[in-house]
Amino acid sequence: FQAPLMYHFFGERQIGPSLMHFGSEELKQEFLPKIANAEISFCLGISEPDAGSDVAAVSTTASLHGDYYIINGQKTWTTNAHNADYIWLLVLTDPEGPKYENLSEIIVDMKLPGITVRPLYNMIGVHCFNEVFFDNVKVHKRYLAGEKNRGFYQVLSQVDYERAGIERLMQNYPVLANLRTYIKEDRSLSSDSLIRDQIADLEIEFEVGKLLCYNVAWTIDQGIIPNKEAAISKCFCTRFEQKLGNVATNILGVQGQVMPGFSETPFNGDMAESYLWNPSCTIQGGTSEVLKGVIATRGLGLTFKKGKS
Ligand SMILES: Cc1cc2nc3c(=O)[nH]c(=O)nc-3n(C[C@H](O)[C@H](O)[C@H](O)COP(=O)(O)OP(=O)(O)OC[C@H]3O[C@@H](n4cnc5c(N)ncnc54)[C@H](O)[C@@H]3O)c2cc1C
Incomplete structure (x- = not known):
């Protein structure tokens, strides 16, 4: 990892x-x-x-x-x-x-x-x-x-590749790994049922995110441009990243707000940095709202109805 x-x-x-x-x-x-x-x-x-x-x-x-x-x-x-x-x-x-x-x-x-x-x-x-x-x-x-004059169509397939990486899930992996350790080493945290619930939720989502990334890799391996596959994966994993940053900073409390560069910063300030960085991930390379549009239209074949509904 x-x-x-x-x-x-x-x-x-x-x-x-x-x-x-x-x-x-x-x-x-x-x-x-x-x-x-x-x-x-x-x-x-x-x-x-x-x-x-x-x-x-x-x-x-x-x-x-x-x-x-x-x-x-x-x-x-x-x-x-x-x-x-x-x-x-x-x-x-x-x-x-x-x-x-x-x-x-x-x-x-x-x-x-x-x-x-x-x-x-x-x-x-x-x-x-x-x-x-x-x-x-x-x-x-x-x-x-x-x-x-074909640039628009070229860009459409390029952004599919942009969204196809594992970095959206894995760039924040150190935060998840450190959070696990932090909770394990603190008995009051590891026995707190709310915290156990939160970290277990993150584990579920991390495992689902991994499978979505594998699905994108498999799609590319078949010689297919990963369109809805990459949109689903990016949408899910960027949401996971934001949740991870929120949960981690909440559990660490004040310490979770200390940025890198200060002495005795827990986990080198990774948690605070991740919290501030992650909102941009649901925007760059196509916002989550736009990606859901891709999933609905190019993925599911739904069409826009013109005129009165
Ligand atoms: C960290 C970062 C790095 C970036 N790097 C680059 C780069 O290197 N090169 C580059 O060219 N661009 C880059 N971008 C820009 C990025 O591609 C755009 O920010 C993104 O496409 C959204 O465009 P916008 O900011 O103009 O928002 P807008 O398109 O104005 O969207 C505003 C809001 O309206 C919603 N919205 C817009 N259209 C729809 C729709 N059809 N359906 C539903 N909701 C909709 C959006 O989801 C969003 O919430 C980067 C952005 C970030 C955050």
Whole structure:
């Protein structure tokens, strides 16, 4: 259970598989070996101030002038943009085109002139995501990844892979493991029926989460894109993560609120950090509400009824 979860999430999980599915031979040759050798890093530029769950509302433009796209606009919540070598960018390539058929994906070197990265701090005070601004950024058209104006559909399968990892369950595993030990070592806690009930509930959910993750892995192994499987797994596991943080900080009381960095912090402040970090997990990569929509529509085949109900 202590093995590293990933080296470079975006490269391995999303950009690599996306290039394998949609990239030209030239792009595959240029980027795949470097991703596999961990020589380059990517960030993902999908979300904008007015385009989050509604990916089709992306308004950052890329207009073709000769052999070059000229990119203008803004992305937000861009994780790791301050460290990444490249950004995998969703852009509007046909402003007059029909919704869902006007977006494309393009790989952009973060060192190009016209790119500005501004930090955003999360509620723990950590700088992990950013705003990224594009002011007449010039990119050769050979960096277009996949078919022009098919970007929306490409993104749909990419986010399935983003949601398909075990990290949502396992990133907080040390919190669960430490909580078990803490309760076991304190007789008054381990004999408290309310606490036994809470930790047993967590164990049930952890085991169910594991099976959901295995189901996603099995689906990928069959050569199937894990759509509803990944949505179910992410929805369940992120809810578990939040519950784990709540239960752990409640049981530790005041000590559970001490952040990392203070001397004698119990479990290095993991519990408090997990409590503050976990709300973001039900938002990133598709909110729980949106995922339930995926399960209901693409999973169960339910349709939206237009007009009066
Ligand atoms: C930690 C973190 C890292 C992130 N990293 C990146 C990144 O690297 N790159 C990137 O591009 N983006 C990133 N994001 C952004 C993330 O993808 C968006 O926050 C997410 O898609 C939701 O968009 P939004 O914040 O605009 O909320 P909105 O889409 O405005 O949603 C607001 C609320 O409305 C609900 N809602 C919206 N639409 C529906 C619907 N159809 N049905 C039911 N409810 C709905 C949502 O569930 C939510 O509760 C990151 C976010 C977080 C929290």
